[in-house]
Amino acid sequence: MMLFFHVLMLSLLSGGSAKVVKDFKSECDDFFANKKSPTGFSGKQYEKICQNLNNVVYYATLYDTVSKIPVYSAYKFEGLKNCTRLNKWYIEPQLDDINQSPNMKFEKHVKIQGLGNRQALNRDYMKSDHDKGHLEPVFQANSQGCANATFTLTNAAPQNPSFNRGQWRELEEKMAKNLSDMCKKYSVYIVTGVVPGTKNIKNRVIVPSHFWTAYCCLDNNNKCQIKGGFIGANKNITPENKLVEILETDLARLYNVTSFKLFDSSTESPIPQLHPQKRSKESKSKTEKKKKKYFENN
Numbered sequence: 001m002m003l004f005f006h007v008l009m010l011s012l013l014s015g016g017s018a019k020v021v022k023d024f025k026s027e028c029d030d031f032f033a034n035k036k037s038p039t040g041f042s043g044k045q046y047e048k049i050c051q052n053l054n055n056v057v058y059y060a061t062l063y064d065t066v067s068k069i070p071v072y073s074a075y076k077f078e079g080l081k082n083c084t085r086l087n088k089w090y091i092e093p094q095l096d097d098i099n100q101s102p103n104m105k106f107e108k109h110v111k112i113q114g115l116g117n118r119q120a121l122n123r124d125y126m127k128s129d130h131d132k133g134h135l136e137p138v139f140q141a142n143s144q145g146c147a148n149a150t151f152t153l154t155n156a157a158p159q160n161p162s163f164n165r166g167q168w169r170e171l172e173e174k175m176a177k178n179l180s181d182m183c184k185k186y187s188v189y190i191v192t193g194v195v196p197g198t199k200n201i202k203n204r205v206i207v208p209s210h211f212w213t214a215y216c217c218l219d220n221n222n223k224c225q226i227k228g229g230f231i232g233a234n235k236n237i238t239p240e241n242k243l244v245e246i247l248e249t250d251l252a253r254l255y256n257v258t259s260f261k262l263f264d265s266s267t268e269s270p271i272p273q274l275h276p277q278k279r280s281k282e283s284k285s286k287t288e289k290k291k292k293k294y295f296e297n298n
């Protein structure tokens with residue numbers, strides 16, 4: 001009996017420190033509005049990562065081990081912090097060997113067979129004509145530790161360099177400034193992701209067709225009082241501002257999944273909207289126009 005409890009405790013403990021986790025719940029669901037992660041993805045190719053650096057969890061990532069890019073990173077925004085950039089990149093040892101350290105590590109410190117089988121490595125990006133485009137950006141990190149932790153390849157995807165340094169960067173910065181003004185009294189939850197495209201680098205890592213981001217400013221009653229999103233093709237044009245519901249529809253189509261929900265329905269305000277008939281008509285024709293526009297841009 002004692003032995004049984006020992007084994008049980010050990011497995012619970014090691015489960016508790018793992019960075020690649022079975023479920024975000026209990027490990028790192030704090031990074032999602034109402035502790036509910038986006039839905040729509042399942043299968044062995046997707047791994048859930050609680051992004052651990054020096055035994056602190058800073059955010060959560062859903063990672064696609066076949067495309068070797070994330071689906072999304074989810075995090076809390078707590079105002080502008082002016083963090084400095086690390087500019088060295090970690091990898092996730094547990095993706096290639098679950099018995100490895102639960103912390104992100106520099107690639108040179110990870111000595112395992114099959115390294116890179118299920119994740120991108122630094123050399124994939126070398127001379128690839130693509131930047132390592134952050135999903136959770138340094139600019140929206142809530143501490144220096146967090147800013148350091150954004151420099152892991154599981155939080156990055158190949159991005160058009162002029163987009164990364166141009167329109168997308170501007171969006172990250174404007175969004176952070178807007179949220180610091182608009183959502184002071186709320187808890188701000190952000191999910192940022194990419195859609196896999198048809199090109200790849202080094203025959204290993206898929207280049208995203210789109211980058212997207214969405215925010216929810218959650219009040220004390222766990223409702224999103226302010227929310228919105230943006231999506232842009234992976235080239236240097238201004239990302240489009242979208243209602244969250246429209247972004248969800250667009251993303252479901254782009255990902256070829258039946259539905260994609262960025263924020264749980266429990267975050268929706270029960271207050272009925274004014275003129276729901278009129279609004280839905282309007283937003284429908286707007287949706288069509290917007291969809292048309294960005295499929296044309298592809």
Ligand SMILES: *[C@@H]1O[C@H](CO)[C@@H](O)[C@H](O)[C@H]1NC(C)=O
Pocket residue numbers: 080081082
């Ligand atoms: C960040 O830097 C900007 C410009 O350098 C400055 O105006 C701002 O007050 C700084 N913010 C914080 C939180 O330190």
Ligand SMILES: *[C@@H]1O[C@H](CO)[C@@H](O)[C@H](O)[C@H]1NC(C)=O
Pocket residue numbers: 086144145146148
């Ligand atoms: C961030 O990384 C820098 C460079 O390695 C290091 O000097 C600093 O201590 C780190 N900060 C935190 C809070 O981890």
Ligand SMILES: *[C@@H]1O[C@H](CO)[C@@H](O)[C@H](O)[C@H]1NC(C)=O
Pocket residue numbers: 171174175178241
């Ligand atoms: C920031 O706020 C301005 C003014 O409300 C708005 O026009 C703009 O679209 C917002 N941009 C972002 C990136 O949130």
Ligand SMILES: *[C@@H]1O[C@H](CO)[C@@H](O)[C@H](O)[C@H]1NC(C)=O
Pocket residue numbers: 195196197198254255256
């Ligand atoms: C979705 O399906 C379309 C058409 O079958 C395909 O071209 C596209 O690559 C798919 N996208 C993803 C992300 O699987």
